Amino acid sequence: MRCFPTISDLFEYLFHIHIAIPIQTFGFFVAMAFILAYQAFRSELKRKEREGDIHAFKREVVVNQSSLLIELCLNGLLGFLLGFKILGALLNYEAFKVDPAKYIFSLQGSIIAGLLCALAYIYWIYKDRKKVSSQNNTVTAETVHPYQLMGKIVFYAGFWGFIGAKLFDMIDYLYQHGFTSLHDLVFSSGVTYYGGFLFGMLAYFYVGLRNNMKLPFIADMGAPGIMLAYAIGRIGCQLSGDGDWGIVNTHIKPNWLRWLPDWMWAFNFPHNIINQDTRIPDCYGSYCYQLSRGVYPTSFYETVICMLLFIFLWMIRKRLTVPATMSYIYLILSGTERYFIENIRINPRYHLGSISLSQAQIISIGMVLVGIGGIVYLYLIKPKRYTLT
Template identity: 25%
Template sequence: MHNDLLTIGPLTIHGYGLMIALGIVVAYSATLYWAKRLHLQSDHIASLIIWCLVGGILGAKLLYWTTQVKSILQDPMILLNFTDGFVVYGGIIGGILAGYLYCRKSNLNFMQCFDLIIPSVALAQGFGRIGCFLAGCCYGQETTSWFGVVFPASSFAPSGVALVPTQLISSVLDFLLFLILVFFAKKKKAHGQVAALYLLLYSSGRFVLEFYRGDIIRGNVGMLSTSQFIAIILIIISIGMIVISFKKLSLRIT
């Protein structure tokens, strides 16, 4: 919960940025490792990852701006702040769209590539949520439970009160999801099933965890937060992907 980890002269290493960078490096390395095991062209995979990363960053920023329209109209300078203000779901959607475009351009099997990359996405998210905890963003509601965390005044979270550590809960769930996906990838019957399982499990967990979030800056759609609304859509899509994959598999068998 201390974001300033190390200061060397004018340079300060922030925990949030360090965890994001570490997550990207580990996820990139893991994806290249699995691509080699599957005998996929590493140059294509490296380019695909870069496309997904850029698309993810743009998507995360665009969705954040969408939830902050009123604030932006009052203060347009918000648009010039590129260091914070990202929505994870925007990153997921933006990364998927960018990956799809690259696969179409390069004549790659999108669902196969989707399955390849998505476990690493969960892995990167696990590190990223640790960064959120260090910075104090994405914090939880006030609580009197034993696991409540009190953040310092220097963090984004309210100080002096115990809060549900939603960042750490998210991190643990992301790492667990990574392990589940890696295991399932060895058992899958058709391309797209690993990706569908990620969307189903991540969205389900995120929908529930949103009830314990304490930051209200993320916007809402009716009684649901923006993330809960998107989670419902992605759960429906993931179920559809699973059904379609099994139908295709049954047609091959028959």
């Protein structure tokens, strides 16, 4: 077993055929995480609308030739920027990984991807608006179903998720290195999952609340999709060897796990994408490094665990009749999983007296406490209150 910095490497390993595919493995699985989570969110929005928990709404749209042209131009520009930067980052993940913030604020990107996304956005808006009369100052009322808000949700959650991921990484950077310079703080290369998760979810809640959805239903609908996205994203971490691995595994594999491949117990991530540690003998090319000692492949563990948790959440979602139950269960499961996996991951530690915890563990404890408190409130405190009244 080895790492696969690009999809070409993975394809060649599986099928023994080399096809030049200029897509980074990590970027590919991040894109897959977004796509599959999008489908899960969309499916839940449709189901909740059928069950009457959320509703379609009417909005007035004033259309004339000038406003249509402006709308097409603005959406074309938005599509270009998204394609230029986001798809450009996926196509050139190595440069993005080295310094994400510098890449985002530079002129680097994919012009072809930007133009394709711009055309797609323009066509999408034109197709939607061509149903409306071409006469000037036409006022029309259109029905908007909740699942049609997914485009806005993805944009808001993606934008604010990146901001949050960067801010939380800056907190870690300050704790480890102190304030060295504004440039080092802003342009450090890391991002933090929980920062992206918290800010992305707040943006998702904002869009839902602005469109008259109730918070418990918004939270419940998002839980399975978030778990799925995390599981898929971790596949990219594992296959590319992006540094999200565990501590050195000094333990000998027990006899009852003899059937387990050695790399699942301790893995040295040969050909990792960040060129970490020791050069591989007789290897030539861009990715010729491996770890000198085997570490816990924590990304693999999280993929398996979180995929099972997603299946569990998906199976029980229709059986939960009390709003907010799903979201509280998600908080407990996700927080518990991350807390324990952090014990064998390499992450900065915050020292609280004699207790040493990572940022993710501190947040995980909060998630579990909120989840347990929410379940207690829904099933023990709230029913009694209603009984008394």
